[in-house]
Amino acid sequence: MSFSVAVAGASGYAGGELLRLLDAHPDFDIRTVTAHSNAGQRLGSVQPHLRSLADRVLVDTTPETLTGHDVVFLALPHGKSGEVTAHLDSSTLVVDCGADHRLVNDEDWAAFYGGDYYGAWDYGVPELPIEAGRKQRERLVGATRIAAPGCNASAVALSLAPGVAAGVIEATDIVSVLAVGPSGAGKSLKLNLLASEILGSANPYAVGGTHRHIPEIAQSLKAAGAGDVSISFTPVLVPMSRGILATSTARIVPGTSASDVRAAWEDAYAGERFVELLPEGEFPRTADVIGANVALLGLAIDEAAGRAVVVTAVDNLTKGTAGAAIQSANIALGIDESTGLSVNGVAP
Numbered sequence: 001m002s003f004s005v006a007v008a009g010a011s012g013y014a015g016g017e018l019l020r021l022l023d024a025h026p027d028f029d030i031r032t033v034t035a036h037s038n039a040g041q042r043l044g045s046v047q048p049h050l051r052s053l054a055d056r057v058l059v060d061t062t063p064e065t066l067t068g069h070d071v072v073f074l075a076l077p078h079g080k081s082g083e084v085t086a087h088l089d090s091s092t093l094v095v096d097c098g099a100d101h102r103l104v105n106d107e108d109w110a111a112f113y114g115g116d117y118y119g120a121w122d123y124g125v126p127e128l129p130i131e132a133g134r135k136q137r138e139r140l141v142g143a144t145r146i147a148a149p150g151c152n153a154s155a156v157a158l159s160l161a162p163g164v165a166a167g168v169i170e171a172t173d174i175v176s177v178l179a180v181g182p183s184g185a186g187k188s189l190k191l192n193l194l195a196s197e198i199l200g201s202a203n204p205y206a207v208g209g210t211h212r213h214i215p216e217i218a219q220s221l222k223a224a225g226a227g228d229v230s231i232s233f234t235p236v237l238v239p240m241s242r243g244i245l246a247t248s249t250a251r252i253v254p255g256t257s258a259s260d261v262r263a264a265w266e267d268a269y270a271g272e273r274f275v276e277l278l279p280e281g282e283f284p285r286t287a288d289v290i291g292a293n294v295a296l297l298g299l300a301i302d303e304a305a306g307r308a309v310v311v312t313a314v315d316n317l318t319k320g321t322a323g324a325a326i327q328s329a330n331i332a333l334g335i336d337e338s339t340g341l342s343v344n345g346v347a348p
């Protein structure tokens with residue numbers, strides 16, 4: 001099978017990671033690569049690590065340049081995807097890596113993003129437990145519109161949804177602190193992301209309940225069966241170009257045994273290729289997931305605090321975005337879900 005593909009935002013970080021993975025995918029044929037300020041440039045001049053695609057020329061991101069493909073991946077700034085997708089044929093599979101189609105509640109959109117609200121699409125985290133023992137992947141089969149997740153949001157949702165779905169942790173008292181690499185903020189110049197500001201320092205941001213991923217996480221936990229959700233979420237920029245280490249804790253439902261808590265995560269992720277619960281006593285490092293389409297989880301029970309502690313590592317650009325987008329597209333198109341995706345990273 002060969003599906004023609006366009007990648008919009010191909011000059012950016014997420015677009016670059018999409019191209020790296022798509023070029024190795026046997027069923028996808030990259031036909032069009034688009035950009036904005038870099039339109040007209042050779043891809044090799046802006047993504048020099050993509051040697052096999054170096055002579056491709058970036059074209060403008062318009063409905064016309066994106067029309068006529070079987071699959072369109074969008075890696076555009078927030079607000080830009082919604083503008084484009086309204087013009088694409090409904091039979092084209094469109095996978096948006098931005099936030100424009102993630103939130104089901106327009107009030108959340110207004111509170112955390114603002115601007116036009118374009119409506120929610122099927123959420124591209126296949127392994128997420130949803131109600132009644134089901135997984136999000138069921139909803140992706142045959143989908144033609146998919147919203148890939150926010151990288152932090154998917155790390156935290158994957159961390160906690162099994163415990164919520166099994167009823168062993170309370171969703172009303174969650175604390176998540178994340179160490180994140182600056183590539184999550186994209187390639188454009190920002191003063192707080194200068195090397196002189198971040199090398200040798202750990203810098204908190206969006207402190208105090210303001211981060212845009214909070215409603216996205218709450219939405220995923222509600223889909224897993226939570227009623228009310230309360231999450232204190234604090235990201236901290238650390239000097240690693242890519243990667244997320246999310247540490248989340250939640251109160252254990254009184255009377256639940258430690259083995260029942262662990263069983264919730266073991267059962268949820270048994271047989272999953274791209275989400276793995278490490279053996280008891282082991283915890284992941286970001287170094288183990290760089291370039292891999294994998295989320296690694298470590299779980300501990302803090303008996304004294306009465307809390308479950310979940311430490312999750314993902315590469316924000318791979319399992320956190322581009323890998324999730326391609327995995328979800330595979331499911332939508334009826335291709336084997338793991339095609340073109342590896343659990344192996346690069347190290348050291």
Ligand SMILES: NC(=O)C1=CN([C@@H]2O[C@H](COP(=O)(O)OP(=O)(O)OC[C@H]3O[C@@H](n4cnc5c(N)ncnc54)[C@H](OP(=O)(O)O)[C@@H]3O)[C@@H](O)[C@H]2O)C=CC1
Binds near residue numbers: 317
């Ligand atoms: N980086 C990450 O880890 C993650 C990113 N995402 C999401 O993916 C999307 C892309 O992010 P990322 O790759 O990091 O961002 P970058 O800033 O690295 O890339 C943005 C891309 O969008 C293009 N672009 C910029 N302005 C416009 C415009 N006005 N109209 C059309 N295209 C434009 C840029 O083109 P040019 O360079 O030519 O100007 C570039 O190709 C965002 O929505 C982001 O939130 C989601 C999860 C994780």
Ligand SMILES: CC(=O)N[C@@H](CCC(=O)OP(=O)(O)O)C(=O)O
Binds near residue numbers: 097098182
């Ligand atoms: C370091 C950094 O700024 N990271 C970004 C991650 C963004 C992301 O996951 O993408 P979306 O914006 O598409 O949700 C952040 O925390 O907002």
